[in-house]
Amino acid sequence: MFLKPMDTAASELLRHTLLSDLECPVCRQYMLPPISLCVNGHNICKSCKPNMKHCPTCRHPFTTIRCLSLEKLAAELDFPCTYQTLGCKETRRAKLITQHQALCPYGTFSCPLQCRVRLSREALVKHVKEKHEQDIHEWNERVQYVKIQNYDVTKNYTQVILAHNEVFVRSIKVINDIWYFLTQYIGTEKDPGRFYYTVSFDSKDHEDTFIKITHGCRSANEDENEIYSTCKCIMLPVEVIKYTVVDGELSYYFQIKRKA
């Protein structure tokens, strides 16, 4: 038997119908695997699920079951870039679209300093300079001595750093007795890991360097919690470096470099 191939218009129509089935009912973004189910079979995306106590459609609880049929379908489709309305024409498979979006030239970035507005990189730099002057640091290549007064391990510390004519976000956070030092790059450079940061601590008597660690920067459009859970930043047990907090002040050396 001979099956007539679908014409382009018909297959585009089918693709759009399938894509609309993959829209998350909460954020309206396309659901990419893992896609979760509620007890009545409604779906939700992986970003919205942790923020919802129950299914937004029927108000019943979610299950731990994944919707494998929808995930399989998602794997076969080309997804438009989330910045489509801003002019991006890229489409990619589910596995690759998030990678593209993290570095899409049309991409926007949310303000890392609480207000969370989404802006283009240029607009974000302007916004941060106007609204968060105290949390912005203009640095060069040199090693910087960082001091955080009244350091509180239960708090997260976020600062915007301007260096190498680029914009970075530096976060310090403690989760389950592990100290996470993360630096994210805000921009569309293909490889954020071309920028790397070094964190080092003096020994107790300040005679020597006790520990010095270097790590590549991550994109600011990567999910912070996913970076922490997959260990893609500098991590140190609190026990090992807690001596560096003296009279409530945390101090360490920090540097951002660009690979040649």
Ligand SMILES: [Zn+2]
């Ligand atoms: Zn969602």
Ligand SMILES: [Zn+2]
């Ligand atoms: Zn439901």
Ligand SMILES: [Zn+2]
């Ligand atoms: Zn794009």
Ligand SMILES: [Zn+2]
């Ligand atoms: Zn802001």
